Amino acid sequence: MIYNTAMADIAQFDYYIGIDIGGTRTRVGRFSKDCKLEEKEVIETIRYKKSPEFLLEEIAKKILGLKKPNSEFAIGISAPGPCDTKLGIVKNPPNLPGWGEVRVSEFFKNKFDTYVSLENDANAAAFAEYKIGSGKGYKNMVYFTLSTGIGGGIIINGKIYRGFMDSAGEFGHQIVLPNGPKCRCGSKGCLEAVSSGYAISRDAISKALVRKSGILYEIYKKNGTINASDVFLASSQGDDISWKILNKAITYMGIGISNVITVLSPECVVLGGGLTNQDYIIEEIRNFAATHVKMAPINKIKIVKSSLGDDSSLYGSVLNTVDSF
Structure with a gap:
């Protein structure tokens, strides 16, 4: 089943999972409802640089380890540009050679049946610095x-x-x-x-x-x-x-x-x-x-x-x- 994002309501989520896909390292974190970082895992991206599917599967394993029982969560992703944020696609990023076009949002929607958003990593960083930095x-x-x-x-x-x-x-x-x-x-x-x-x-x-x-x-x-x-x-x-x-x-x-x-x-x-x-x-x-x-x-x-x-x-x-x- 694919999660109906049109029906998503922020009040229904108990916490959030953040994913930052970087050229060197990928970070996966669990955040509280008020966006406080509670726990974080780090993956060496370079081990999967030319195999996006393997990296996404490794991220999914980390999410399983961070999940709380009997609770709802949404997923936010930041990734190197260029990105199509509406369709959730990372498009041939220079810093991830060999990736081509990867439908990252769709992958995690299918895996966890939840709301997923994608943002260019530098835009995400800019927004974080604006909000709390x-x-x-x-x-x-x-x-x-x-x-x-x-x-x-x-x-x-x-x-x-x-x-x-x-x-x-x-x-x-x-x-x-x-x-x-x-x-x-x-x-x-x-x-x-x-x-x-x-x-x-x-x-x-x-x-x-x-x-x-x-x-x-x-x-x-x-x-x-x-x-x-x-x-x-x-x-x-x-x-x-x-x-x-x-x-x-x-x-x-x-x-x-x-x-x-x-x-x-x-x-x-x-x-x-x-x-x-x-x-x-x-x-x-x-x-x-x-x-x-x-x-x-x-x-x-x-x-x-x-x-x-x-x-x-x-x-x-x-x-x-x-x-x-």
Whole structure:
């Protein structure tokens, strides 16, 4: 039996299940009726990256472990874009190569016979920060996720702005370096292609293999790869190549974020994702925007770190579900 979503009533649900499908990790959480996170499970997405069906089955197992007996729950999902939120389809996400079009909402409706909603992960994170995080109190704000990839969400007058065909907020795919490195979306010179964790890792591996010496090369020989966190560590130890890689990435972050501020003039910009664990990055971005943004009131626009951290999209998946009624 398929759950009749048209008859759904928020009052009938005793709790919520949130699912945040990420390029590196997938989080599954049980939330109370008032949207407090009670319990969470984490899955390494990379183990299932080219097999969406296996990942969805693993998520379903986690939900079974989180379920409460004799009670009703709704499911909220956040996933990398592009997404068709009305039909519940994840559509060829660059950060999940090999996925194609996956009907995630239909899968969980069939499994659990309940109400399911889908939202782009960056939109979900933006909505969570607006409702309960660093963007609370600002009706017009934007959210950037600076992580393996780069994404964004836009809140206008307290609502997610999705744009035509749910395609708004793809901040990581604005062109900041024409004819620059090829992006996983197929274009060249996207912000994500020059500033993301993926780009930092790619550049570090390239430099290490050319030089065949130094801290980065030793990391590569030991691990067979170099992560963005390795580059930050090497830079802190005085490695000049690592510093140059990071300086370039942060400069382009500043350009991309300043562009969005100039176009939208939000009250607040919230920065989340793993790269913001380095506090100096946020300060560098503030300084860049203060210098280069001329046509928006930059001295009154707040640029702040996410207060929800890695769980922003997970919270957003549930808050968006509640808001959809």
